[in-house]
Amino acid sequence: MSASTTAGPRADQENPQSQGSGRRLLTVLGPFIGLALVILLFSIPPQIRPTFLSLDNFRDVATQTVIVALGALGMTLIIISGGIDLSVGSVLALTSVVAALVLDGGIPDVTPAAPVHPPVLALLAAVLAGGLVGVLNGSLITGLKVTPFIVTLGTLGIARGVASWLARETAVNAPGAWLRDLAATSPHPQWLLVSPGVWIALALAVLTAVILRATTLGRYIFAIGGNETAARLSGLRVDALKVAIYGVAGLFFGLGGVLQYGRLGQGDPTVDIGRELDVIAAVVIGGASLSGGEGSVLGSVVGALIMSVLRNGSQQMGWPAYVQQIIIGVVIIAAVALDRLRHAAPDAK
Numbered sequence: 001m002s003a004s005t006t007a008g009p010r011a012d013q014e015n016p017q018s019q020g021s022g023r024r025l026l027t028v029l030g031p032f033i034g035l036a037l038v039i040l041l042f043s044i045p046p047q048i049r050p051t052f053l054s055l056d057n058f059r060d061v062a063t064q065t066v067i068v069a070l071g072a073l074g075m076t077l078i079i080i081s082g083g084i085d086l087s088v089g090s091v092l093a094l095t096s097v098v099a100a101l102v103l104d105g106g107i108p109d110v111t112p113a114a115p116v117h118p119p120v121l122a123l124l125a126a127v128l129a130g131g132l133v134g135v136l137n138g139s140l141i142t143g144l145k146v147t148p149f150i151v152t153l154g155t156l157g158i159a160r161g162v163a164s165w166l167a168r169e170t171a172v173n174a175p176g177a178w179l180r181d182l183a184a185t186s187p188h189p190q191w192l193l194v195s196p197g198v199w200i201a202l203a204l205a206v207l208t209a210v211i212l213r214a215t216t217l218g219r220y221i222f223a224i225g226g227n228e229t230a231a232r233l234s235g236l237r238v239d240a241l242k243v244a245i246y247g248v249a250g251l252f253f254g255l256g257g258v259l260q261y262g263r264l265g266q267g268d269p270t271v272d273i274g275r276e277l278d279v280i281a282a283v284v285i286g287g288a289s290l291s292g293g294e295g296s297v298l299g300s301v302v303g304a305l306i307m308s309v310l311r312n313g314s315q316q317m318g319w320p321a322y323v324q325q326i327i328i329g330v331v332i333i334a335a336v337a338l339d340r341l342r343h344a345a346p347d348a349k
Contacts, residue, residue, distance in 0.1 A: 029336070031302035038267040038306055042313030052134050052316055059194055063185050065262070065308040066197040067092065067272075070256040070281035072286070073201075074134075074216050074249030079283050080212070081245050082292030083141070083148040083227040088253055089275035090159035091133050093268065095257025097167045099126040100267025103174035115189035117176045126261070133159055134250020138243035156276075163269035172267040183262035197259045201301075204252070210298040221245060225292025277328055278307045284335040291339075307331075 042052050051057055061259055072176025078085050087143050102122040133155060140151045179310035181188045182197045192199065221232045224238055232238050261267050284290065310331070314324045 021160045022292045027028040028287070028296075028299075031175045031299045031306065034285060035302055035306050035309065038256050038309045038313070041228070042309070042316070045317065048313070048316040057312070060185055061305070061308050062198050063183060063195045064312065065264075065305050066195070066201045067256045067259055068275070068278050068282055068307055069201045069301055069304040070204070070252050070259070071090075071275065072304045073204060073297065074207070074252030075279050075299055076213075076286075076300045077221060077245050078148075078249050078268040078287060078289045078297050079280075079290065080173070080225045080292060080295040081221050081242065082228060083150065083246070084290070085134075085137060085148065085246065085249060086152040086276050086279070087133065087156040087159055088279050089272040090156045091130050091162065091250065091253040092257045092260050092272040092275055093270065094133070094159045094163040094166075095130045096261040096264070096271065097172055097267035097269055098129045099123065099179065099258050099261045100172035100174040101166060102126070102173060105281065118181045119283070123179065123258050126258045127251050130250040130254020130257060131247050132250065134253070135247040137250070138246030141246070142239035142242050154300040156200065160269065167267060167269045169269070169283060171264075171269075175317050179258060180265055183259045197262070200255075204255075205297050205301050212297060216323060222293055225294070227293070248281055274325075277332065278304075281328060281332045281335060285331065289339050290336060 005223065075088065094141065099122040102125045103119065111343060137148070137155055138153055140146065140155075141148050182200070184195050185263055187193060187195050208313065212221065220231070220236055220241055223234070223236065224241060228238060250328060255283070260271060264271065282303035283300045284303070284305035286296060286301070288295030299336070307328070308326060314327065
């Protein structure tokens with residue numbers, strides 16, 4: 001009797017710990033399991049299996065992942081801090097137009113004709129433009145005390161409208177020199193194996209992971225998302241940090257816009273409509289919580305890869321665009337549902 005009595009409470013105490021370890025393991029391995037399942041799904045149909053599993057196709061998928069991955073890096077910082085940014089797609093379009101306009105010498109019918117500017121200047125201008133939109137988002141959120149969802153929904157329209165105005169509602173063609181090579185499917189030089197943009201995204205992913213996990217700034221970002229009130233009471237300058245977080249994320253989005261220009265060979269104000277859904281889905285699939293305070297760069301990158309494999313496989317299957325949109329919507333709902341399930345057990349304890 002006494003032995004069983006003492007064994008019971010001990011088992012009850014150990015059970016939550018094992019459950020917590022299981023949830024953490026699921027959070028880490030979940031994105032990789034999801035990626036394996038998606039690849040397996042599109043490996044079954046015999047009509048696309050040889051093409052889908054080819055090295056050239058995986059190289060294409062890696063290149064297609066870059067823009068979403070860069071967006072996911074910025075969105076990871078935002079979501080961990082407890083925010084959201086719906087303007088990603090519009091910022092990508094705006095910054096692709098900025099890059100093309102700088103290369104082409106200015107705004108048509110507005111600025112005087114100018115010689116073609118060097119690609120480095122176009123790159124810096126586009127990245128800076130993305131950062132400025134991010135700073136605007138952060139400033140409006142903290143200054144007006146309006147939820148990020150509403151603010152970024154507004155800047156989604158503003159950025160898209162400014163892009164259309166700058167481009168005079170048409171695509172801007174401009175010589176891109178090496179900027180186009182950044183998103184080329186066939187890398188130059190060939191010993192890179194994948195496009196330079198893939199290596200750039202991977203390098204930035206490593207840098208972002210180091211910042212989040214090994215620096216004071218990273219701890220502050222997690223602290224704000226975990227409990228903003230406690231972060232304020234502990235002396236953190238939460239508003240300034242939020243502006244900085246959105247600004248840095250905007251820099252990532254601006255670089256994504258440059259690669260979008262490189263992929264298309266032009267700046268188009270109509271591209272990337274709905275791209276924010278892919279980016280947010282990638283981050284949530286990667287284990288980030290929409291409640292804030294939780295997320296990882298590795299998970300977000302794998303999540304971005306899942307989104308690209310889904311689109312690539314759907315296209316090879318010949319499924320229309322609306323089917324792809326339905327799939328993305330289902331994936332987002334499933335990812336959010338899993339996030340809720342991960343946090344349900346501790347609340348119920």
